[in-house]
Amino acid sequence: MPQCSVSFILLLLWGLLGNWVLCICPSVCSCSRGHRVVDCSSRGLTKLPTGLQHNIRFLNLSFNSLQGLDSQLSHYAHLRTLDLSYNLLETLPPALPRSLWEILAAGNHLRSLDKKDTAFHWNLKLLDLSYNELEKVVFINNTLLSLRSLNLSYNRFWTAPTNMPHNLECIDLSHNNLVQILPGSLDRLPRLAKFYLHANRFPWLSDGVFNKLTGLEVITLGDNPWACEEEDNIARLLNWAEQTRAAVLGCPCHTKPVCGQTYWVATNSSLFTEPLLWVNGRAERHDSQSPAMYNIHPDKRSLSESGDHVMLVWASTSSHSFYQHTSTTAHPPSSAKPPRVTDSEPRNHAALIKIQMVTLPAVVMAAAFITV
DSSP: OOHHHHHHHHHHHHHHHHHHHHTOOOTTSEEETTTTEEEOTTSOOSSOOSOOOTTOOEEEOOSSOOOOOTTTTTTOTTOOEEEOOSSOOSSOOSSOOTTOSEEEOTTSOOOEEOHHHHTTOTTOOEEEOOSSOOSEEOOOTTOOTTOOEEEOOSSOOSBOOSSOOTTOSEEEOOSSOOOBOOTTTTTTOTTOOEEEOOSSOOSOOOTTTTTTOTTOOEEEOOSOOOOTTOHHHHHHHHHHHHHOSSEEESOGGGSOSEEESOOEEEETTEEOSSOOTTTTOTTOOSSSSOOOEEEEEEEEEEEOTTOOEEEEEEEESOTTTTOSSOOSOOOOOOSSSOOOOOTTSOSSOOOOEEEEOOOHHHHHHHHHHHHO
16 A cells, blocks of 8 residues: 555544544533533532543532542643532642633631642633631732633631732622721732722721822722721711712611712612612611622713713622632532522523613702602
8 A cells, every 4th residue: 555545544534533532521521612611519519520522611519528629630731711619628729720810719617728830820710719717828920911801709718818910800808707808908900890898897998098099990899897987087088979970889877778989779660669788787788698789880871862871780689790700619508608500590590670860950850859
């Protein structure tokens, strides 16, 4: 047989074998999109399944019993999303692929995040470490430059982390034990737009702690035990809350449910008859788990013909609702965690509400009318 024919046959066999190898899907998982999207969630796994092809882009290992993965994921150089939520991890796996855009590790037993855990993740955009036991995280300056969303809710922090990545747009520190934010901790976060601090233990905050947050749009301060009787400590915070251009949801000392920017909330041209949450403080909650969180997102495409700004707002009891990303995980049933969401339920427990900004005289007139 001519040598060229032999070479052609070998090349053909290699191609067929290569394609067969690239289409392997582990028997315990389900795969789609050329087997590059792999779902191994809720399979009772205690170790990484064998047979994952090298070029996977999405890997869901949530709701298993994984205690550690060593460096087994390091060679998946095309991986973009890794979901490790609700396992038994005490630390993040070392040497995770630097290609990752999203790391979801909610509902584990993480107690600390060391600087080496995230030092080389230049491409990371979303980091979700909620529902853990974190008391400390360490970030290195000028790292995680692509990170936009950081979820540290439902942990054990007593002070806000320092050296947080500078390009963050959304930080969730709600449902912790925060009692202070060290001066200067937030000074290098010019792009921060959404900052969730509700359900903590703040009695007051240092003067000017939010002054450098020039891009702030929404901040939640409700459900904190503000020391309203200590006027010297609380007065500056109250003054900032009234004058900031951001929307302050859950104003300190229950002066108003929403302060800062003036928002007029309407649903089909009718007013809300119930006050927003946190008006009556920590003692009165609308549910047994956590207060709903109102997120206001300006939509530049939704301007009315009259020039009024039209926005969308939704209320959600999920701490993950502020992500534009749709997580593959739901929360397991637990007295301390939200109920698990089934596939038939919407991922965001949300009701869209139309909000229209009006002038201050209109607000005053409407308030007077309601009083009468």
